[in-house]
Amino acid sequence: MKSTLSRPKARAALMQELEHAVRRSSALGVIFGQTVASRAGISSSDLECLDFLNLEGRVTAGRLAEVTGLTTGAITGVVDRLEKAGLVRRERDESDRRKVFIAPVPENIARIGKFYEHMQRAVLKDWESYSDAELKLLLRFMTQSYTTMLGAIEQLKAMMETPEGKAPSRKPAKAP
Amino acid sequence: MKSTLSRPKARAALMQELEHAVRRSSALGVIFGQTVASRAGISSSDLECLDFLNLEGRVTAGRLAEVTGLTTGAITGVVDRLEKAGLVRRERDESDRRKVFIAPVPENIARIGKFYEHMQRAVLKDWESYSDAELKLLLRFMTQSYTTMLGAIEQLKAMMETPEGKAPSRKPAKAP
DNA sequence: CTAATTATCTTATTAGCTAAGATATTGACG
């Protein structure tokens, strides 16, 4: 058994293990989000928007539609619910009065932040076990993953120009 | 500026950056799933179940309900749709005829696997740039994240015994 | 000034979820 210098078998197996680990974590991330949303008394979509607002600050309704993949009509509903719950505020842009900025309301969002506290503490504790260099590697990994995923999403949207979603079944697309 | 031996400021900032990167990736992962599902002509929930079946092999309907957080009634609908699409098969357990195993049908799932191909290729290419040792570190990181998330989910389910979901609003939990 | 474009909201309809309970099977125990 050639033992030294690159064992492609082991490396491939390692990558496959990593892939599985990533997929499992990713799936569990969805569950985590659902669980937080259910505890917070809002829908997963609403929480997804709220998370984005926390990360990016105030953005327009249209941008929320873009990043969530929802229609603008659906976003109207999301924002209605979040606004009623006091978690966001609608702010019309004075320089372009068509636009509506959705601004997070930090003092009320804190109420939801509580559901993340345990997780955050546990994660920071985990991360103590890594050196600075290792943390930098992890950061590079996550950043690279983000970019790659973005590319994959673009590619998916490009392949088959059928933005109408549902099963094409048999009909090769035809105007009604 | 004390330059050597642990700069806590830089380290905290690094962790915060990592946290942001993780959150962004996680959010984008949801979008990726939605995009694949829409291209494949099935719902996100259906794809989530299918992914799980691909990872774990055949499991009972009840287990699917557990891991997705859906009710068993909803799972009946998911499996009906997936079965009609030829992506899974219902198989009654002969030793306990109450149970229904849901088994993936690989030859038809391949059709959906196509939507993951680009992503998979891109990811493997990314990962070529890491040494074996680095891949092992990444694997440890993902595995640890999984476990920590699992714990956080348990903790969330434990805090407030209100499994009924929706907004408790003002009432501090009371038996009916 | 008009037409085209952009941004959000409205309305009608539908998909898919929950809750509750029906059905069927198994296991425990006198």
Place this chain on the structure above:
DNA sequence: CGTCAATATCTTAGCTAATAAGATAATTAG
């Protein structure tokens, strides 16, 4: 055994949140 509780899935009614299409309003280009 026979009965009762427990387990596993399916069924049904009702509701929430999504889409699609189009209305409304503001901006930009000719």
